[in-house]
């Protein structure tokens with residue numbers, strides 16, 4: 430295996446709660462994932478990333494871990510997971526687990542010990558402070574709303590970057606770090622392919638814990654403390670003591686890493702194999718996503734980011750995840766949302782230099798769901814924001830409107846497998862309601878339909894992994910076409926004597942565009958045909974083509 434084998438991979442993200450339920454409790458499970466391994470093999474992916482599946486009170490859907498060594502019984506047993514890892518491997522699919530080591534659950538025995546015995550070793554695993562005046566130690570605001578500090582009965586306060594039931598670890602404790610490395614190695618010994626590493630840029634704290642004045646006296650966003658100086662010492666040690674020795678792949682959720690630190694994170698000898706490129710992850714703030722100005726801005730952000738990153742290191746490229754609404758809703762106006770535009774969107778990002786990730790259901794063109802009231806939402810972040818809004822006398826209707834569009838729950842509804850009750854996800858009522866459009870959008874309808882989004886995604890994956898072309902996509906130069914026509918997103922990938930051109934007409938209007946090279950072969954096309962002659966081609970609305978231009 431090449432040391433950078435993961436550059437040729439295509440990853441599929443499985444959100445286990447919502448993937449497939451086989452034990453009739455309305456929650457997905459390991460055996461459900463096992464039952465769909467052939468579906469994933471047919472799709473063509475060779476890595477799957479499973480969101481946290483460890484024991485957890487599920488305050489933040491598994492990102493609050495109470496036992497790192499045991500799986501959550503709602504998903505099955507450790508043996509079921511072992512079988513899943515084994516059976517996936519038999520199909521040429523590696524498994525990435527989620528590594529959550531910035532924080533744990535307040536139900537973790539370490540935290541319980543720390544709370545009950547301030548002199549215990551475990552008390553040093555977390556960040557406790559006492560204050561004289563009964564106020565929190567500083568004005569930091571948690572990412573999930575409210576103060577980042579919570580008081581325990583003996584008067585001490587503990588720090589939490591996220592929900593108060595997710596206490597942050599104190600990475601300054603070498604004993605804690607040893608425990609974490611042991612755990613990471615224990616999972617690697619099971620033969621997993623690697624990890625997606627959660628919220629890792631938060632592990633290093635500003636040890637002065639000083640308040641930061643804000644203009645209006647409000648709390649100071651703790652998210653500004655990402656990548657705090659000194660973090661590299663911890664990340665180097667983590668890498669060297671664990672995955673470095675195994676050729677495992679690591680994909681870090683490392684938000685806000687500036688380009689001048691990118692190489693440290695995901696360069697050749699970086700802390701991780703890759704970090705997600707979130708620089709063009711949505712079009713938030715654009716009043717009209719279909720305007721040429723909005724598309725131009727989006728295109729530039731994507732090109733700037735991928736051009737810089739490809740010179741510095743490696744990224745995971747994504748349109749969707751469990752932390753975002755659906756891509757179709759993020760990048761397309763309602764009147765433009767259809768299977769052709771969904772396929773166009775897929776083509777835009779699939780041949781960029783980074784490793785492409787497909788979020789479950791994206792390959793079916795799943796969309797945001799319908800949310801009637803605040804009670805429909807399950808996400809702790811939504812609940813916290815709503816509570817804060819009520820407490821501060823804010824406009825809850827306005828917030829609800831925003832949540833309908835942007836809530837993470839939009840990406841967390843069950844996979845729409847078929848047209849039966851609960852979309853074939855389960856035979857019991859799912860933990861989160863199925864999107865009502867499952868009768869029109871589901872895998873069974875799309876499986877044998879050559880014009881479906883699913884069939885197109887299979888072609889995307891096959892081309893990205895095609896022995897003839899995969900090197901071009903994984904290691905070739907990235908040449909963005911910045912002077913392209915309005916709404917055309919085009920770039921070339923070039924390696925040796927091979928050149929591939931990706932052309933996506935990201936608009937509902939037909940458009941004639943220039944192609945300076947001779948078209949040797951149409952490798953992929955999301956529409957019936959393609960009118961082309963030397964120097965130009967006419968592209969249908971949302972048509973996307975991948976062309977061999979050389980080689």
Ligand code: NOJ
Pocket residue numbers: 489492493591595627628682751752
């Ligand atoms: C990042 C995860 O992707 C997100 O889902 C979670 O809420 C936060 N970490 C906090 O645990």
